Amino acid sequence: xxxxxxxxxxxxxxxxxxxxxxxxxxxxxxxxxxxxxxxxxxxxxxxxxxxxxxxxxxxxxxxxxxxxxxxxxxxxxxxxxxxxxxxxxxxxxxxxxxxxxxxxxxxxxxxxxxxxxxxxxxxxxxxxxxxxxxxxxxxxxxxxxxxxxxxxxxxxxxxxxxxxxxxxxxxxxxxxxxxxxxxxxxxxxxxxxxxxxxxxxxxxxxxxxxxxxxxxxxxxx
Amino acid sequence: xxxxxxxxxxxxxxxxxxxxxxxxxxxxxxxxxxxxxxxxxxxxxxxxxxxxxxxxxxxxxxxxxxxxxxxxxxxxxxxxxxxxxxxxxxxxxxxxxxxxxxxxxxxxxxxxxxxxxxxxxxx
Numbered sequence: 582x583x584x585x586x587x588x589x590x591x592x593x594x595x596x597x598x599x600x601x602x603x604x605x606x607x608x609x610x611x612x613x614x615x616x617x618x619x620x621x622x623x624x625x626x627x628x629x630x631x632x633x634x635x636x637x638x639x640x641x642x643x644x645x646x647x648x649x650x651x652x653x654x655x656x657x658x659x660x661x662x663x664x665x666x667x668x669x670x671x672x673x674x675x676x677x678x679x680x681x682x683x684x685x686x687x688x689x690x691x692x693x694x695x696x697x698x699x700x701x702x703x704x705x706x707x708x709x710x711x712x713x714x715x716x717x718x719x720x721x722x723x724x725x726x727x728x729x730x731x732x733x734x735x736x737x738x739x740x741x742x743x744x745x746x747x748x749x750x751x752x753x754x755x756x757x758x759x760x761x762x763x764x765x766x767x768x769x770x771x772x773x774x775x776x777x778x779x780x781x782x783x784x785x786x787x788x789x790x791x792x793x794x795x796x797x798x799x800x801x802x
Numbered sequence: 803x804x805x806x807x808x809x810x811x812x813x814x815x816x817x818x819x820x821x822x823x824x825x826x827x828x829x830x831x832x833x834x835x836x837x838x839x840x841x842x843x844x845x846x847x848x849x850x851x852x853x854x855x856x857x858x859x860x861x862x863x864x865x866x867x868x869x870x871x872x873x874x875x876x877x878x879x880x881x882x883x884x885x886x887x888x889x890x891x892x893x894x895x896x897x898x899x900x901x902x903x904x905x906x907x908x909x910x911x912x913x914x915x916x917x918x919x920x921x922x923x924x925x
Contacts, residue, residue: 682851685844686852688842688845689845689847692837755836763840764836764837769840771840771842771843
């Protein structure tokens with residue numbers, strides 16, 4: 582009895598498991614993919630924009646100095662131009678008057694770019710949330726990747742946030758529906774710059790990025 | 803191999819051209835196959851620290867500082883040549899002495915010109 586030969590299938594061979602990779606590494610063979618190589622290179626050269634807003638910027642500066650040494654993570658190159666930067670660290674209170682400038686800088690950074698909201702003010706307005714002139718969170722206009730709570734967060738917290746961002750970059754897909762926006766042609770990369778109007782920013786938020794939370798009614802109302 | 807002693811310069815030049823061209827080609831292929839370019843009006847705008855730009859980025863600077871450059875040249879270059887001139891002053895042949903005097907005269911003429919135009923006055 583003759584077994585019929587299987588027709589050649591289009592499915593690729595299964596990817597080597599982690600144990601097989603470890604065994605290959607012991608033999609001196611490194612396996613990688615374009616995706617891993619790309620993400621590895623990018624995650625270790627995240628260049629921040631040289632951009633400080635308030636007291637959190639002091640902690641950011643401290644993180645870049647010798648004691649905390651952000652250079653260990655490849656991010657010591659604070660670029661003075663958004664054209665060369667990968668990361669926008671919104672370090673401090675964003676007033677409504679400053680918001681158009683922040684959003685314009687974010688727009689002028691080339692993709693792939695990431696945003697860290699550092700401190701309570703950049704996340705939600707923080708202690709100045711009730712103020713008439715403070716933006717209640719930069720995520721109303723910019724897609725924020727990492728939130729770092731604190732008032733201000735210590736340099737270690739910023740380094741932790743940077744490590745979390747590196748984790749995120751390493752997990753990004755290079756193609757397919759889960760790819761980040763900069764690798765997809767159907768996702769726009771424009772973020773409208775708001776106007777500093779007479780009473781508030783016009784528009785007060787970017788509806789593509791942020792929606793106001795639904796009002797929570799008290800129980801029994 | 804008995805090649806020209808400067809043949810390695812041709813090799814250097816070839817590598818110096820091929821390396822950046824290869825990198826640019828890889829970047830081009832990356833954009834072609836993976837990352838679609840997405841230019842935008844704000845993105846391509848002039849960078850002025852986040853503020854909305856006014857006017858053109860190609861502006862003319864005032865060229866007033868060329869006078870200071872010229873005066874600096876007169877004094878600085880003169881000193882540069884006068885020091886070696888002074889050390890061998892007594893042992894110079896006539897030709898070298900004449901050449902040096904012509905050089906000093908040329909620079910002195912420039913100084914006289916700047917003086918008469920009033921460029922030495924502190925404004």
